[in-house]
Amino acid sequence: MNTKPVKQTIVSDAPEGRIVCMDSAYDVDRRNRDKDVVVTASYCGVLCARFTSQHHPRGVIGVDCGMGLEGSAIAGLWYYEALDLPAAAADINTVELGNGRDVYEHGAISRFNHPARELGVKEGMTVQQAAGLMLGTRTHHNQAPGSVTNRTVVHEIEGRSIVCTDSIAFALPEDTGRNVLCTGGHTGRSAVPYLRSARPLGFICSDGGGGRNRSGIAGLTIVERDGLAGATVDSATARMGDGLSTYRDGVISACNQHASDCGVHTGMTAREAALLLLRR
Template sequence: MTRTSPDPTAPADAPRGATPPLEFGNRAFVGLTTQAVVTRGGAIAPGRAIVIDSPREFDASLVPIEPARDLLVHGAYMAEAVAISLLRKGLRGIIGVDAGIGRNDAGVAGLAVADALGVPAAAVSVYSCEMCDGRSVWTQGVISRVNAAAAALGAEPGQGVPAAAERMLAAPAGQVREVASRLPEAPQRLAAGDGGQVWGCWSMSLIREPHTADVFCVGTPVDTTMTVYMYRHGVRPAGVIGSDGGFGRAQMAIAGLGILERMGIACAAVSHLSADLGDGASIYHDGIVTKANRQAAAAGVAPGMRATEAAALLLRQAARHADAGA
């Protein structure tokens, strides 16, 4: 009889059947390697395209990343905050997912931030590949947007990711930079009521406590790697409201709805066209719900509802549960 060792990272009180797909996250591989080339414009240093599921796992990547020479291809969105976190590490170039592009082009706002620093960056269509799956992004992704720095090197919409990455690796070596963010880099309290609070953040990776009475409005799509982080770090809020990221291929941009349902956590997604991706406050103030999981629906959350109302309903449901358990 074969015995399976328990997952040492699993919270002791995790309910049976509530484990998200933990393989998502730091899976990584080398997509391609370029050699040193001497051109009329000068020497181009060798480089690699490193492919990973989530930039959140940059430091834990199964393939060590050398930012100065490497271009990173990842399965998350290309909003401003994501790009800033990677530019601070000194990457040579970046390719991510456009998350449907969304209102105010916020799903690809990181391209302009990179461009201001002369760093090539591109986004692939969320409809061409499975979000959070680096291998799908690499093998199936089709470029939808490029910044001027990437375009100058020959990257363009319609290319496959390997072709764009090879061209972008003609960029100069990356360098660590101080990059200011115009959005809050810590969770912001947006509202209070019924024993809990509503918080806004650009990523659930900013949260370190269970927050069982609180609701989080997060700027990311409600995707797989978000749920993996929550599981591994014991984050168990009363509810999560994020973006639908355009749903994407195989609806992977909202895969977290079902995963959190199995974890017993209410979750809803708002239209990527109604609120700015990457901005938790916009998700809360501007978002219009497109999808809700079973726990959120039980609280009264429904498509077409404003996120402000949905958050209030989730707080109310958590308060009722707390009173019943008192």
């Protein structure tokens, strides 16, 4: 009698790809490369992400395990994000740990990363729904982490655009004098050379939590002398390193005089501020 456990269970096999369940993240292997969304009953920590991501699945769903100390049980979501790989975690209270099929059949999503969000994954949806959405991702996860910029045009008017990208360092020549950039980095003095090089129509970055001597927004005043209009969002309102979150979630915490002249003020949403800067 063969008592060897079945390590992979295919629960969906469609033209767009497969959804495969596993009891452990260690059971992901080369069979899953580029074509499968894998649903595992392991936690979503960095260790599991290291072993799973080496096989380049199309998407990953694990378990949040109550988040863990310092968020350690879901920290792998951001590891996957650096690789542009959609990933999500199921609420531990909805699943049986160690039972991949149960995670797929009964799990509800509690946390997810940016690539998963862009595919439509939301808190509270079923794991089955989230896995189905992940089948829509592109199979390009061989990128180096540093090449992922998440550049996204979110609004256009009269040849100008609001562009989200994760760092001001990712600005392009086409942004000069034309686009408003919403980025996820702080606005300290180290951002100044990038802002001066890019010279966007306007910019909104993070205040980095403020810092001693308001160092997280020092760049606002420095580039004001260059004629650049800029503002920052409160880092407690938007995810650092995520330009789309700056735009979608951010609340303005500071701005320079050029931005103020456009109508930007503290307490307004980054969406509103970006539109005002675009009409500059």
